[in-house]
Amino acid sequence: MATLEIRDLHVSVETDGEPTEILRGVDLSIESGQTHAIMGPNGSGKSTLAYSIAGHPKYTITGGTVTLDGEDVLAMSVDERARAGLFLAMQYPVEVPGVTVSNFLRTAKTALDGEAPALRHWVKDVRTAMSDLKMDPAFAERNVNEGFSGGEKKRHEILQMELLKPKFAVLDETDSGLDVDALKIVSDGVNRVRAGGDVGVLLITHYTRILRYVRPDVVHVFVAGRVAETGGPELADELEENGYDRFVQAVAAS
Amino acid sequence: MSTPRARRTVISTPDTRQADHEAAAQVADAVDARQEHAVDHAAEAPAAVTLDSSRSPGPGYDTAAARVAEAGEAVLEASRGERPRSFDPSDFPVPTGREEVWRFTPLDRLGGLLEDAPSDEDARDVVVQAPDGVHVGVLGRGEGVRGSALVPEDRAAALADAASPTATHVRVPREVELDEPVHVSVVGRAGRRGAGHLVVEAERHSRAVVVVEHTGGGAHADALEVVVGDGAELTVVSLQLWDDDAVHLSQQEARVGRDARYRHIAVTLGGSVVRLSSTARYAGPGGDAEMLGVYFADSGQHLEHRSFADHAEPRCRSDVRYKGALQGETARTVWIGDVLIRAAAQGTETYELNRNLVLTDGARADSVPNLEIETGDIEGAGHASATGRFDDEQLFYLRSRGIPEEVARRLVVRGFFADVVQRIGVPAVTERVMTAIEAELDLAVGPVAGVAAPADAAAEPALAAAPSSAGAPAGGA
Ligand SMILES: Nc1ncnc2c1ncn2[C@@H]1O[C@H](COP(=O)(O)OP(=O)(O)OP(=O)(O)O)[C@@H](O)[C@H]1O
Ligand SMILES: [Mg+2]
Numbered sequence: 001m002a003t004l005e006i007r008d009l010h011v012s013v014e015t016d017g018e019p020t021e022i023l024r025g026v027d028l029s030i031e032s033g034q035t036h037a038i039m040g041p042n043g044s045g046k047s048t049l050a051y052s053i054a055g056h057p058k059y060t061i062t063g064g065t066v067t068l069d070g071e072d073v074l075a076m077s078v079d080e081r082a083r084a085g086l087f088l089a090m091q092y093p094v095e096v097p098g099v100t101v102s103n104f105l106r107t108a109k110t111a112l113d114g115e116a117p118a119l120r121h122w123v124k125d126v127r128t129a130m131s132d133l134k135m136d137p138a139f140a141e142r143n144v145n146e147g148f149s150g151g152e153k154k155r156h157e158i159l160q161m162e163l164l165k166p167k168f169a170v171l172d173e174t175d176s177g178l179d180v181d182a183l184k185i186v187s188d189g190v191n192r193v194r195a196g197g198d199v200g201v202l203l204i205t206h207y208t209r210i211l212r213y214v215r216p217d218v219v220h221v222f223v224a225g226r227v228a229e230t231g232g233p234e235l236a237d238e239l240e241e242n243g244y245d246r247f248v249q250a251v252a253a254s
Numbered sequence: 255m256s257t258p259r260a261r262r263t264v265i266s267t268p269d270t271r272q273a274d275h276e277a278a279a280q281v282a283d284a285v286d287a288r289q290e291h292a293v294d295h296a297a298e299a300p301a302a303v304t305l306d307s308s309r310s311p312g313p314g315y316d317t318a319a320a321r322v323a324e325a326g327e328a329v330l331e332a333s334r335g336e337r338p339r340s341f342d343p344s345d346f347p348v349p350t351g352r353e354e355v356w357r358f359t360p361l362d363r364l365g366g367l368l369e370d371a372p373s374d375e376d377a378r379d380v381v382v383q384a385p386d387g388v389h390v391g392v393l394g395r396g397e398g399v400r401g402s403a404l405v406p407e408d409r410a411a412a413l414a415d416a417a418s419p420t421a422t423h424v425r426v427p428r429e430v431e432l433d434e435p436v437h438v439s440v441v442g443r444a445g446r447r448g449a450g451h452l453v454v455e456a457e458r459h460s461r462a463v464v465v466v467e468h469t470g471g472g473a474h475a476d477a478l479e480v481v482v483g484d485g486a487e488l489t490v491v492s493l494q495l496w497d498d499d500a501v502h503l504s505q506q507e508a509r510v511g512r513d514a515r516y517r518h519i520a521v522t523l524g525g526s527v528v529r530l531s532s533t534a535r536y537a538g539p540g541g542d543a544e545m546l547g548v549y550f551a552d553s554g555q556h557l558e559h560r561s562f563a564d565h566a567e568p569r570c571r572s573d574v575r576y577k578g579a580l581q582g583e584t585a586r587t588v589w590i591g592d593v594l595i596r597a598a599a600q601g602t603e604t605y606e607l608n609r610n611l612v613l614t615d616g617a618r619a620d621s622v623p624n625l626e627i628e629t630g631d632i633e634g635a636g637h638a639s640a641t642g643r644f645d646d647e648q649l650f651y652l653r654s655r656g657i658p659e660e661v662a663r664r665l666v667v668r669g670f671f672a673d674v675v676q677r678i679g680v681p682a683v684t685e686r687v688m689t690a691i692e693a694e695l696d697l698a699v700g701p702v703a704g705v706a707a708p709a710d711a712a713a714e715p716a717l718a719a720a721p722s723s724a725g726a727p728a729g730g731a
Contacts, residue, residue, distance in 0.1 A: 099665050112656040
């Protein structure tokens with residue numbers, strides 16, 4: 001049982017040499033085995049939260065803490081965070097020319113485990129995971145994300161999640177841009193990981209659509225750089241009905 | 255795709271940030287290169303930073319006006335095809351540095367190679383190791399094919415020719431197919447001035463790989479003259495693995511026969527100043543020239559590559575791909591990629607690409623593709639050129655999967671070179687190039703094994719497998 005705890009997190013980015021505060025005191029705790037959905041309007045800071053947890057150098061932490069079982073995540077380098085068990089499925093996965101998917105996956109697995117995976121098992125695991133995600137085996141020899149369609153990139157992110165087995169996975173709009181079939185395939189992948197152990201999932205999304213396949217335990221409404229309200233799955237239904245107006249107005253009024 | 259009107263289109267893109275739209279606009283009405291431009295630049299030009307020549311002509315540069323350029327400005331030639339060629343050094347005045355041919359080269363660091371002074375007898379040892387069936391001999395001036403493919407194009411080359419009464423001659427007789435490469439070793443002696451001429455002749459329907467390896471020190475000007483007979487297939491690899499203080503000016507030029515296939519590969523890692531010109535001319539229709547280059551410049555190195563595909567025959571192909579990395583404050587690289595499609599060269603298909611990866615601040619890469627088209631009737635003409643910094647987003651992506659920074663950097667740099675290195679197609683050379691790049695990276699990011707964390711050391715075996723990239727990059731090839 002592990003806990004990821006975010007306390008009063010303040011984050012800013014440099015724009016035209018000026019720091020702009022994007023996250024304004026985020027509080028959120030999640031335990032392994034749980035799935036939390038984070039929903040909020042465009043520009044509210046959801047991706048900023050995801051990147052800040054992963055340690056992207058563009059984001060400056062100006063206050064607050066992030067801890068994984070009490071360990072200070074913010075003091076860790078990007079790769080240390082991953083080795084501590086954090087995973088980010090990116091909204092816009094990056095292309096890495098000349099590095100094949102198979103080399104990339106094997107290198108990542110080796111780095112996470114501290115030793116190279118036994119070749120025969122590993123090859124089989126990769127093949128199975130790819131076939132579960134309906135990815136053509138040819139993808140293994142293609143360069144990472146290069147020329148992948150939007151949907152293929154998202155499947156590739158979930159493939160990594162399945163193979164790298166993190167303690168906590170942040171999925172940043174993994175459902176965006178997927179058609180219904182692809183959404184099911186990706187959701188099944190997330191559910192396999194959830195069923196397989198005690199991963200905690202932070203699911204960032206705009207739409208309740210994916211929440212029908214990946215049932216959240218908790219829903220957070222994210223507005224203007226902080227969690228405006230936290231509730232059960234029914235909160236997602238309310239958002240579907242009425243949008244974010246109630247929350248945005250509340251923030252504006254305060 | 256083929257436009258009936260013959261016309262002349264000149265594309266010169268000194269600044270890759272502009273290249274996206276401006277270069278594309280230049281060709282827009284001429285050739286179907288347009289698509290290529292738009293796609294390639296848009297897709298691959300890094301958002302990061304572009305370090306490029308400020309002195310080279312921009313797109314649409316008025317070449318007539320260039321000839322009356324003011325003092326201090328570059329003196330530009332009207333067409334690459336009109337560059338003077340001569341065996342007489344006095345036809346080439348001592349350069350000032352403003353000439354198109356010399357404007358990127360540090361003239362004060364050439365070890366006297368532009369001065370009309372004798373070279374040293376003991377400046378270089380040339381040893382040829384050739385499999386059975388290969389003829390190795392010498393050629394005097396005017397003997398055999400010597401002088402039929404290569405005529406000096408600058409002062410250093412003319413002086414080198416004058417200083418080389420005998421050339422080394424490697425001839426692969428007709429229809430002989432070699433299973434192993436011919437190896438030519440050129441070892442320079444520090445503090446000496448050397449000149450040399452090597453003639454490689456692949457007679458018709460022969461097949462061979464010739465590796466020329468340059469090591470040691472000194473200042474050298476030399477010529478590599480290549481004659482590829484009709485239907486022959488010849489790969490020439492020129493390895494510049496010089497000591498740190500060496501200077502090397504080399505004109506390497508091929509005459510590609512009818513339906514012949516010529517591959518030239520320049521690998522430049524060592525030397526203080528290396529300037530290598532690689533030219534392909536065609537002696538008949540259907541010829542194919544692939545010119546590849548890989549270079550890695552450290553502090554204090556000036557590595558300059560000039561490629562030229564001179565299309566004067568119909569239905570020939572050229573495919574030029576150079577990739578370089580730079581690290582260290584004063585590292586400097588130059589790539590000039592000239593392609594000329596003359597009026598007679600209908601059905602030409604050409605593509606050229608240069609990519610530079612700047613690993614540290616202060617390094618500078620110039621990249622100038624020049625495409626001159628004198629016929630509307632071509633299959634395709636494309637170019638791409640970009641210089642960018644290390645992509646931090648790539649690094650972040652890899653590290654966010656647990657891959658330590660040093661390992662991630664290596665992956666990215668190896669990946670950068672992968673497509674060109676794989677095209678080399680000579681396993682012994684490919685391995686050496688990858689090993690040499692690894693050694694350069696040891697300097698840049700420190701050896702991986704030197705990082706104590708067990709995860710790092712353990713990550714090595716995974717890296718030992720060469721990245722096998724599938725699919726060639728988009729190109730006109
Ligand atoms: N690197 C950056 N540089 C400048 N501004 C940034 C940067 N990253 C985020 N921002 C700004 O911070 C705000 C929050 O952006 P963020 O991407 O976190 O929003 P989001 O909630 O993920 O939006 P979306 O739903 O559109 O993905 C936006 O106004 C955005 O423009
Ligand atoms: Mg976002």
